[in-house]
Amino acid sequence: xxxxxxxLIRGWGHDPQTWVWTQLIYVAFxxxxxxxxxxxxxxxxxxxxxxxxxxxxxMQSRVGPNRAGPGxxxxxxxxxxxxxxxxxxxxxxADQFLFRIAPYFMMVGFACVFVAxxxxxxxxxxxxxxxxxxxxxxxxLIVVGIIMSGWSSNSKWSLFGAIRSAAQIISYEIPAGMAxxxxxxxxxxxxxxxxxxxxxxxxxxWYIFHDPASFAAFFIYFISALAEGNRTPxxxxxxxxxxxxxxxxxxSGMRFSYFFLVEWGNMWVMxxxxxxxxxxxxxxxxxxxxxxxxxxxxxxxxWTVLAELASIAIFTFKTLFFVFIVMWLRWTLPRIRVDQMMxxxxxxxxxxxxxxxLFVAGWMLVIHAVPALDWIMRIxxxxxxxxxxxxxxxxxxxxxxxxxxxxxxxxxx
Amino acid sequence: xxxxxxxxxxxxxxAIGFVFLSLFGGxxxxxxxxxxxxxxxxxxxxxxxxQAWYNFNPRFYLIALVFVIFEVEIxxxxxxxxxxxxxxxxxxxxxxxxxxxxxxxxxxxGLAYVWAMGDLEWVKGLKQDVMKAHQAQQSAAIMAKKxx
Numbered sequence: 001x002x003x004x005x006x007x008l009i010r011g012w013g014h015d016p017q018t019w020v021w022t023q024l025i026y027v028a029f030x031x032x033x034x035x036x037x038x039x040x041x042x043x044x045x046x047x048x049x050x051x052x053x054x055x056x057x058x059m060q061s062r063v064g065p066n067r068a069g070p071g072x073x074x075x076x077x078x079x080x081x082x083x084x085x086x087x088x089x090x091x092x093x094a095d096q097f098l099f100r101i102a103p104y105f106m107m108v109g110f111a112c113v114f115v116a117x118x119x120x121x122x123x124x125x126x127x128x129x130x131x132x133x134x135x136x137x138x139x140x141l142i143v144v145g146i147i148m149s150g151w152s153s154n155s156k157w158s159l160f161g162a163i164r165s166a167a168q169i170i171s172y173e174i175p176a177g178m179a180x181x182x183x184x185x186x187x188x189x190x191x192x193x194x195x196x197x198x199x200x201x202x203x204x205x206w207y208i209f210h211d212p213a214s215f216a217a218f219f220i221y222f223i224s225a226l227a228e229g230n231r232t233p234x235x236x237x238x239x240x241x242x243x244x245x246x247x248x249x250x251x252s253g254m255r256f257s258y259f260f261l262v263e264w265g266n267m268w269v270m271x272x273x274x275x276x277x278x279x280x281x282x283x284x285x286x287x288x289x290x291x292x293x294x295x296x297x298x299x300x301x302x303w304t305v306l307a308e309l310a311s312i313a314i315f316t317f318k319t320l321f322f323v324f325i326v327m328w329l330r331w332t333l334p335r336i337r338v339d340q341m342m343x344x345x346x347x348x349x350x351x352x353x354x355x356x357x358l359f360v361a362g363w364m365l366v367i368h369a370v371p372a373l374d375w376i377m378r379i380x381x382x383x384x385x386x387x388x389x390x391x392x393x394x395x396x397x398x399x400x401x402x403x404x405x406x407x408x409x410x411x412x413x
Numbered sequence: 414x415x416x417x418x419x420x421x422x423x424x425x426x427x428a429i430g431f432v433f434l435s436l437f438g439g440x441x442x443x444x445x446x447x448x449x450x451x452x453x454x455x456x457x458x459x460x461x462x463x464q465a466w467y468n469f470n471p472r473f474y475l476i477a478l479v480f481v482i483f484e485v486e487i488x489x490x491x492x493x494x495x496x497x498x499x500x501x502x503x504x505x506x507x508x509x510x511x512x513x514x515x516x517x518x519x520x521x522x523g524l525a526y527v528w529a530m531g532d533l534e535w536v537k538g539l540k541q542d543v544m545k546a547h548q549a550q551q552s553a554a555i556m557a558k559k560x561x
Contacts, residue, residue, distance in 0.1 A: 002416045030420055034427040042431075084439045092452040093461070104432050111428035115420050125424075126417035133491050138421075155454045156465045163473050170480040177487040181494045188498030190491065249455055254439045258432060339535035342476070346533045350483070350524065354517055357490075361497065361513050365506045 001125055005029055033125060037114045045265035046076035052264070052327050059331040086253035091154065094250060098152035102145050103251075103258035109141030110262045113269050118192050120282045120312040121289060121296050131192040132184060135273065136177055139228070142262065143169050146237075149259070150247035161246025164338065165237030169228050171345045176224035178353035179217040182360050183207045183277040186214065196281030200288050208278040209381040213359035218278040220353050222322075225270035227341070230263060232330040236338055271322035272315070279318055282311035475532050486520050 005026060006016040016022045050065065050073060057064025065072035090099055116131040118124040128134055143166050150162020184190055186207055187198035199206050208218045227234040237246040248259045275281055287295040287307055296307045336344070367374040454461040493513060500509035527533060 001420075026416065026419070027423070030423050031427065034420070034424045035431075038424070038427055038431050084435070085442045085444075087444050087446070088436075088439070089447065089451055091454050092449075093454050093464075104429055107428045107432045108425050111431075112421055112424050115417075115424050126420045128417045134421075136487075151466070153454070154465045155461075156456065159465045159469065163469055167473050167476045170484075171476060174480065174483045174487065177484070178490075181487070181490060184491065184494045185497050188495060190495045244455065244457075253443060254436055342533070342535045346479075346524075347528070351521070354521055354524075357494075358514060358517055361510050364498070364501055365510055368501050368506060 001030070001033065002026075004122070030125075034111075037125065038111050041111065041114060041265045041268070042261055044268050045261045045263075046080060048264040048267055048323065049079065049260070050076040051323075052330070055324070055327045056331050059328070080257070083254050083257040088253040088255055089250075091250050093154045095152035095154065098148050099250070100255075102149035102152060103255050105141055105145030105148060106262045107258055109138055109145060110265055110269070112138040112141070116192055117269065117272055118196065118276060118281060118315070120315055121284075121308055123308075123312065124193055127191055127193045130190050132180055132190050132195070132277070135192075136173070136180065139269075140173070145262075146247050149251065153247070153250040155250050157244040157249045158247050161237045161243045161249070164243075165230060165247055168230075168234065168236060168341060171342065172224040172227035172234075172349075175220050175345060175349035175353045176228060178350075178357055179221035179224065180273075180277055181357055182214050182217040185357070185360050185364065186210060192276050192281075194291070196276055196283060197289055197291050199280045199283060200290075201280060201283035201285040203280075203385070204375075204378040204382040205283075205288075206278060206280040209378055209385060211360060211363045211377050212381070213356040213363065214278070215381060216352060217356045217360075218274070220349050220356070221277070222270075222274060224345075224349065225274070226326065226329065227345070229266040229270055231267070231326055233333040233336050234341060235335060236341060267323045267326050268319060271319045271326065274322055275315060275318040281318075282315035284310045284314060472535065479527055479532065482523065483520065486516075490516070 008029075009016045009019060009022060009025060014022075053075070054064045054072065065075040068074040068078050090096060113135050115125045116128045116134050146165050146169070147162050150158040150160075150165070153159070183195050187195045189195060189198065195207075203209055207214050209215065226232075230237050237243070238248075243249075248256055251259065283289065284296065284307055287299075287310075289296055296304065296311070299307055367377075454465070456462070490513075493509070493516075497506075497509050497513070500506055
């Protein structure tokens, strides 16, 4: 973004290095962009809340919200208006100050991730050299918000929900951090854009298919991200049947909505991060961008714009695909027990992620000595992945043929 | 570099402003008539008994302690991970690998210790005591049988 603003200033006939107003222009434009990005995050979270209910309805052979607008699409706007006009209750017994500032912590921890999260080849707020590390660091602010809301509510349900949630999130931060270390090892950079540039557009160039350990790391990251986002099967903090609603029991109206805005918005963050780290991000086929040669920048005129749009589309498609998988998991798997959840983290994911990091470090030494092995491994793993996908597809078709798809798409959509 | 971190500041300010403005703006849209019953803490419809600010289970403390150790480890590992590739390119790969291996191995010993001491068990105390008592009972029965 800095390069874009510099070129803008140069277009006005000033030198960004010496012009006195440069800093002001930076602040004005970046303030505008930050507002746009936060609104984008809030709107996607709203749309996901609608999409989730539709997906849930489809999976449970019912309709889901379909009254407001086409396919019920305006439902999330109706919900937002409702939440805005609801009475804001703060219990008299609660710690008033902490109760009121907890949503700010949630929102700041969520919004700051977008500084380093890319959207396309050029569209990234700041190409930080510590990108991944920074993202892991700021997401930890959400835990502070959760603990604060649970403790300040002075409700037993909130307290239990909050400490349980905090224990879960911090536990799963270890395997998630170790799994994200593997793309860093392979690419030799912490910058999110740099990691995408180190991968390529084709599946065999992605880090997920680099070696068996990075394949495992992708799933470790995905499971840990589900747990960190309090998504089913790890939604123990909100286990309605035992904890009422967890840490947000005492919240109502707009203040309550921020907890869920962050939860749904997190689906985008975790999917976009998975896409960035393991699935080649925004790389466009036939136009690979590496640190050495940027094929998109070498294009001219309208083709640049087209390639840029293609990279946005590819990144969004991959991300939305994983958002869908997250919803799919939510309506497929039952909630797991708290001791199973802790066992899974500390006794399975943490040791496996340690082993995966060591394996990748060793494998890099091996392929440095014998480069041919690198390509053999990538192609074998990609072929394995492709065969699994095809088998899955055939199985699904077979199931549909056997039981019949009874959903009526024509009416009552 | 300052540009990047200035963005973080801007995003923080914008996020705070976003929440503040929607809450402040909502003030003019939403009703506000609190009653004593509405402002009670929720406890399944009953009047709440006592405060919720009391001691909680120490196993959360143990988890937090173990977390701090491993999180610090991750914080130390990231800089090494980001330069590992250039170490390999300069022919120092084996040295860097040995160092990473040693560091992870020391922490793995720590994990094994915590595991062996039963601090990773979520269900503690009573169950293990019951199982120990059960085992003692069984072995006593076997001894009694042998003696007979």
